[in-house]
Amino acid sequence: MGPSRQFALQLGPVHPAAREIALKMDLDANAAFITEQIMEIVIPDRADDEGFRKLMARNAYDNLNAMWRIIAGLDELEVTPPRGAIAFNDKAAEVGVPLGQFERIYRVGVGLVWTLWFRAAKAYAQESGTDTGIEELLAGPSMIIHAYIDGQISTLLERFETAQAEHQRTREQLRLSILRQALDGPPALTGPAVERALGIVLDAEHVSVALRTESFNAESPLARELCGATGSKRVLHYRYDAGLWVLWLSHPDGFDDARLAALERVLTGSGLRCAVGDPAWGASGLTSSSGEALVAIDLQARLGEAAASVVAFRDLRLESLLLAEPVKARHFIRAELRDLDAGGARRAQLRETAQVWLESGSNVSTAQILGVHEHTVRNRITTIQKLIGRPLTSRRTELLVALRLRRLLGVSS
Incomplete structure (x- = not known):
């Protein structure tokens, strides 16, 4: 005799009247009651998922059905989970229902089933x-x-945890594959499956950040700060x-x-x-913004300590365009800097002064x-x-770009 049956028989056999009640239980109405209550109490976030x-x-x-049949004496207590329970178990694991929420479905279910039985027994009495x-x-x-x-919990919980771990690995692989495609070029990023895998709505504005760090976690304080600051x-x-x-952040109303x-501010802190890349809409925005962020962080590295800790592609757009053709970029530098382009420590000192003056705007600063x-x-x-x-x-923008370009190209002083 299994432990569950021993547990059930501690208070003795089922009274014949109870068996009669079990045979008369309205399964359809009972199931509808349990379903509505659990959807409302435990998983309201899936209320619209038919x-x-x-x-x-x-x-x-x-x-x-299994419980009423056992109480009625038609089945033994030691039964395998019914097909409906297994199908729900596997679906819950697939869609990412948290383990605690899954367990709570059954904990709340105990109370709801007992409530149904109590009402039926009271009415019979x-x-x-x-x-x-x-x-x-x-x-x-x-x-x-x-x-x-x-x-049921003992049997299904192990199955749920195993299935959930496998689905998480699959979802993570799919997520990484989609993001890799987004980095390589505009992929066919469409459909609910892709949105579920990424956990975002594609029909939104996306902004990308290239971040130099050894590790990053979506649950880290920095990630929470980024979401809080931008509403993502x-x-x-x-x-x-x-x-x-x-990194990518998304907002349905766009990034003003x-x-x-x-x-x-959060990144600086x-x-x-x-x-930071330029914000852009839709699936193609994932690609364009991340591409710009990567270009900008490369330019930041070339500029060295002269660059701010946080740079935006919008502020380096002209340099990135000119760097696409180094010969033309070098010609632009010579045309704008003239004799200031010459080598030597004195010229290097003057170029630094010119760049700081153009960026700060005054002799005092x-x-x-x-x-x-x-x-x-x-x-x-x-x-x-x-x-x-x-x-x-005169020609402040061109002169400042020429000075930064010279540094980006690694021209010797």
């Missing part, structure tokens, strides 16, 4: 006109209900190379200036070196950054203007 609801209803029906007490109608069946569900539900992540990760500013007197900055600016043949205030 396929999942149908499997839940089949699970409830088959388990109730009131209507039968016999001297059968409510205690006699509850004792044996109550233990059978608890023993049956205890046995999750951070997709892909290990692009040793010490380099590509406020969200992008918040994103950059992390202390990590990173680059430049002097503070370089740690020199304001008169020194003023004298250097005069020399620089003679070398380039025009005021620094």
